[in-house]
Amino acid sequence: MSFAAFARATALHPEFRSGAREMLHVSLGVAAWGLVTGVAMVKSGLTAPLAVLMSLLVFAGSAQLAAMPLIASGAPIWVVWATATCVNLRFVIFSAMWRPYFARIPRWRRCLCGYFSGDLSYVIFMKRFPVPDPAPEQEPYFWGGVATNWAAWQGSSLGGIALANVIPVEWGLGFAGVLALLGVACSLLQDRATWLAAGTAAGAAVAAYALPLKLNILVAIAAAVAVGLGIEAAEEAHRRARERTEEAGR
Incomplete structure (x- = not known):
């Protein structure tokens, strides 16, 4: 199946819309987190093009927020890489938990799943499908959730990058980011x-x-x-x- 045919069939599946609706309930927190991260990247010294590139390629808010103070303080690159790697180690666990559901699909689609996956996507998916029995509706549900999550994150992150120089520090966005992270962390406990x-x-x-x-x-x-x-x-x-x-x- 070509990518275009796969994308069309997935978007038209009822479970795609179901996954998107479930993620909409938490998208406001995701957007707040993305906005804080976008502002933090520019405030830490990254140029706007580099911040945009980091947001699109890395797509890992906690790792980005952890790396920014290190980059700003001139930490050795190995410390930055080690910190980002350790923060993202949880995705190894997520991947292991998702494997029974998606092991049968082509590798290129599994790679896409890996890029688009997120903390809340994992939580919502596992609540919907607690038993690891592969079923046709699981992948469309997954894509509905991660598509909403990605759009909420990237839209707010790019907005934060664009508005970083006009948003006053007194707004306390750093504290808002901490609250967003706490919400994500508590949902995983x-x-x-x-x-x-x-x-x-x-x-x-x-x-x-x-x-x-x-x-x-x-x-x-x-x-x-x-x-x-x-x-x-x-x-x-x-x-x-x-x-x-x-x-x-x-």
Whole structure:
């Protein structure tokens, strides 16, 4: 199937409109986050063309916001790359969770899914399809959600870039961005493992706040990943032990 035929068939599918409607409910928060990121990129010293290029190519608000202070402070490039990579490690988990749904589709479409995927897209998709049984309506639903998310983000981000020099600092957009990030983070706290990982990250970030070049972000991410992986390993070991006990009792 060609790209044009795929895009047309997907856009006309009822689940595409359903996914778009679900994402509309949170698009205002996404737009606020995008606006803050667009302003922050220009305020940090990027020229408007570079900021536009970063917004379109990177499309990762948390990574962009984490990298901006490092770029502005003249941090080594390896620190910038390492920070952005660590912030985006969650997408490795998202990809692993999406794999049962999309493993059957062509690779070029999976690559497109990877670029357009986002935190809230993942949350909304998993609420709609909690059981990983592949079905034809899943991909159109996914594209409806990510299309709305991408449009809300890029429109507001490009608007922030264009208006960065006329928006007063006194408006407190940085605080609005923090609130938007908190909203996204809280929507992802769904079980004990994520709550413990989030709490660990918060504590580690505060404890390591004195580190230079915002390295407390890397410390917080590393601590959260370690806790999350440890909890998952413990739960898997407990599950296997329970299965062995049940088999021995039969």
